[in-house]
Amino acid sequence: xxxxxxxxxxxxxxxxxxxxxxxxxxxxxxxxxxxxxxxxxxxxxxxxxxxxxxxxxxxxxxxxxxxxxxxxxxxxxxxxxxxxxxxxxxxxxxxxxxxxxxxxxxxxxxxxxxxxxxxxxxxxxxxxxxxxxxxxxxxxxxxxxxxxxxxxxxxxxxxxxxxxxxxxxxxxxxxxxxxxxxxxxxxxxxxxxxxxxxxxxxxxxxxxxxxxxxxxxxxxxxxxxxxxxxxxxxxxxxxxxxxxxxxxxxxxxxxxxxxxxxxxxxxxxxxxxxxxxxxxxxxxxxxxxxxxxxxxxxxxxxxxxxxxxxxxxxxxxxxxxxxxxxxxxxxxxxxxxxxxxxxxxxxxxxxxxxxxxxx
Amino acid sequence: xxxxxxxxxxxxxxxxxxxxxxxxxxxxxxxxxxxxxxxxxxxxxxxxxxxxxxxxxxxxxxxxxxxxxxxxxxxxxxxxxxxxxxxxxxxxxxxxxxxxxxxxxxxxxxxxxxxxxxxx
Numbered sequence: 001x002x003x004x005x006x007x008x009x010x011x012x013x014x015x016x017x018x019x020x021x022x023x024x025x026x027x028x029x030x031x032x033x034x035x036x037x038x039x040x041x042x043x044x045x046x047x048x049x050x051x052x053x054x055x056x057x058x059x060x061x062x063x064x065x066x067x068x069x070x071x072x073x074x075x076x077x078x079x080x081x082x083x084x085x086x087x088x089x090x091x092x093x094x095x096x097x098x099x100x101x102x103x104x105x106x107x108x109x110x111x112x113x114x115x116x117x118x119x120x121x122x123x124x125x126x127x128x129x130x131x132x133x134x135x136x137x138x139x140x141x142x143x144x145x146x147x148x149x150x151x152x153x154x155x156x157x158x159x160x161x162x163x164x165x166x167x168x169x170x171x172x173x174x175x176x177x178x179x180x181x182x183x184x185x186x187x188x189x190x191x192x193x194x195x196x197x198x199x200x201x202x203x204x205x206x207x208x209x210x211x212x213x214x215x216x217x218x219x220x221x222x223x224x225x226x227x228x229x230x231x232x233x234x235x236x237x238x239x240x241x242x243x244x245x246x247x248x249x250x251x252x253x254x255x256x257x258x259x260x261x262x263x264x265x266x267x268x269x270x271x272x273x274x275x276x277x278x279x280x281x282x283x284x285x286x287x288x289x290x291x292x293x294x295x296x297x298x299x300x301x302x303x304x305x306x307x308x309x310x311x312x313x314x315x316x317x318x319x320x321x322x323x324x325x326x327x328x329x330x331x332x333x334x335x336x337x338x339x340x341x342x343x344x345x346x347x348x349x350x351x352x353x354x355x356x357x358x359x
Numbered sequence: 360x361x362x363x364x365x366x367x368x369x370x371x372x373x374x375x376x377x378x379x380x381x382x383x384x385x386x387x388x389x390x391x392x393x394x395x396x397x398x399x400x401x402x403x404x405x406x407x408x409x410x411x412x413x414x415x416x417x418x419x420x421x422x423x424x425x426x427x428x429x430x431x432x433x434x435x436x437x438x439x440x441x442x443x444x445x446x447x448x449x450x451x452x453x454x455x456x457x458x459x460x461x462x463x464x465x466x467x468x469x470x471x472x473x474x475x476x477x478x479x
Contacts, residue, residue, distance in 0.1 A: 056415040059438055127368060130378050137390075144392035144452075150438045158439070159392065182368060190364045 002027040007340065011040050015118045015344035018354035022347075026340060034335045034343075036328055042358045046318050053313040054080055054288060058152055064320060065356040066147045067110065068298045070103045072356075073152035075296040076318070078232055079307040080154050083288040090234070092156035094275040097234040098166070099143070099151070101264040101271070106135040107299035108257045108264075111351045112187065115254065118344045119196040124186055131183070134176060138169050156281025166272045173265050184258045188251075197251040201334035201346040204248055213330035214323045215301020216260060217350050219244045220252040227297040238270045253349045287313050298323055300351045322356035389454035394437040396457045399428050401468040403449035410441035410450055426470040433463040 005026050011019030019040040025033040048060050062073035074096050081088060113128035136146045142161050143149040151158045161169075187193055203213065208221035218225065219242055226242035228235045243259045245252035288309035296303045301323030308317040327350040334346050380387065389395065397419075406428065408421040418434035419441055421427075435457070442450045 052415065059415045059436060123369065123372075124365065127372075133378075140393060141390040142392070144390075144394040144439075145437075148436070150394070150436075158443070186365045186368070 002030075004032075009343060011037075013344075015114075015348065016352075017114065018352065020347070020352060020354050022343075024335075024340065024343065029340050031335050031338050031340060031343065034332045036332065038328075038354065038357055040358070041354065045359045046320065049315045049318045054309065054315050055154060055313075057315065057318065058154065059150065061318075061320075062148055062150070062152065064322075064359045065353055067107050067353060068103065068300070068303070068356060069147060070099050070149050070152070071296055071298045071303070072320070073149070074100065074233070075294055075303060075305045075320075076307070077152045077154050078296075079292045079294040079305045080288055080309070081284075082292045082294070083290045083307060083309055084154070084284060084286065086155055086282065086284055088156045089279045089282060090276045091160070091278045092280045093234040094271050095157050095161060095280060096152075097238070097271045098161070098268055098275075099139075099149070100233060101267045102135055102139060104264045104299045105261050106132050106139075107351075108261050109135065111257060111299075111348070112254070115345070115348050116187075116193075118348050119193065121186075121193065124183075124193075127183060131176060131179060134172055138172060141165070142169075153281065155284040156279070158281070160280045163275075166275070170269060170272055173268060177262065177265055180258075180261065187254055187258060194251065196342075196345060197254055198249060200250045200342050201338060201349060202248050203330055203334050205246075207333055208248070208330060211329040211333055212326050213301075214326045215298070215351075216243075216253060216256045217301065217327050217330060220256040221248040222246040227295045227302045230295060232294070232296065234271060234274075237274060238267055240267055240270075250345055250349045257351075287311055288315070300324060300353055300356075301327060303356075320356075320359055322353065322359070324350065324353045324357045327352075391454070393454040394439055395453050395455045396432065396437065397430060397435060397441060398451050398453050399430075399468055400449040400451070401428055401470050403447050404428055404470065405447055406470075407446060409444045409446060413440045413444040415440060420465075427467055428469075429465050429467040431463065431465050432457045433460075 007024045007026055009022040009024050010016050011021045021037040023035040024031050045060055045064060049057060052060055058073055058077060061076035062069045064072045109128050109132035113125045116124035116128060139149060140146045142165060143151045143159060203221045205222040208218045208223055222244055224242045224244045240263060243256050243263055245256050289311035291308040294305040303323055304321040306319040307315060310316045331350045335343060338346060406421050406423040406426055411419045411421045415438060416434045416436055418431045420429040439452055442452050
């Protein structure tokens with residue numbers, strides 16, 4: 001007869017960059033149930049709408065998370081712009097798209113590195129992060145910041161990228177694409193890596209749908225849904241299809257994220273080819289009145305912004321639902337029946353961002 | 360599936376230069392847009408207080424009577440709002456980051472006489 005025990009996992013654990021706690025109910029080495037606890041580092045950022053006016057709140061929004069920083073700022077700005085019926089210049093839309101895709105590349109590379117670290121392949125981890133460093137350098141070169149960019153504002157962008165800078169970035173991305181093709185052979189073909197990823201943590205298409213999974217976690221279970229298709233920023237002018245896989249295991253999630261990196265590079269190329277000249281911002285006067293619900297495809301999945309304004313400079317409410325929060329039920333489902341040694345990999349395959357969740 | 364898929368990258372790394380920089384012998388060169396810290400050309404400042412009003416963190420204090428301009432470096436988030444809003448363009452963003460310190464200080468500059476003083 002198997003022995004049943006409870007193993008606490010986190011909030012401090014070598015594979016967890018951020019604090020989430022799981023109580024794992026085990027029968028011998030097999031996980032039968034996982035109960036999550038979050039809220040260890042909650043910062044109450046949504047409450048700050050009472051103290052910061054709607055322009056200052058852009059800086060709060062982009063501090064929700066250090067990795068999705070740009071997209072959080074953009075999601076909030078687009079929500080307020082829609083309330084105020086501000087049409088931003090086309091160049092600003094393309095700039096937002098380019099920076100969004102750069103964020104996605106650096107987030108996916110960061111995740112690949114963390115995954116390599118989790119299954120003990122330190123050289124692969126270093127190699128992936130060295131590649132990510134190039135994206136951070138490009139961010140610093142174009143925005144002035146490596147983590148917090150402060151280029152979004154209501155009405156457009158604070159900074160422009162001239163065409164020479166964009167061309168320079170494209171050549172870096174071409175080199176990166178070449179190096180990445182070499183690197184992903186290890187993720188997808190190496191037998192040691194495959195033994196940790198294949199046939200681990202299945203999530204079926206129906207389970208992903210029922211549990212409300214989002215982002216690459218959902219798409220690797222066969223659901224073709226991408227909120228970029230809803231048409232914010234310059235995405236309506238770009239040609240792309242959501243990347244999916246029908247397998248639904250850890251290998252499929254890795255594969256989908258890797259293919260999304262190449263897709264993002266392609267989207268940047270398309271945006272660079274179509275970017276028009278002109279202004280990058282328009283003046284915004286008055287105060288917002290009304291409410292808006294916005295969905296943004298972040299690297300980890302769909303994030304939701306709800307902004308309610310009352311006609312004064314202070315907003316009534318800002319609500320953010322982040323992809324990690326939506327993916328937690330799916331993650332717990334994948335753990336049922338897995339081995340204890342696979343738990344770190346399964347947590348990582350949803351790409352958890354607790355700082356987003358605990359905004 | 361192969362066991363040696365990473366061997367090519369390993370060999371390349373073995374015979375190539377390190378990716379890291381020998382800090383501090385070789386200091387970092389910042390890109391032109393790097394948001395490091397705020398400086399005020401106080402001789403051109405008219406002490407209008409717009410930078411103080413626009414600062415999202417309230418890190419800047421302006422005293423028009425004493426003609427002094429202060430900044431709490433450790434509260435500043437280097438967003439550049441004050442630089443954009445300054446009507447005389449005497450504020451500027453410098454590339455090097457704020458130097459580390461053992462305690463939070465307020466940097467104050469006065470117009471006449473020109474002097475720098477640090478107070479806790």
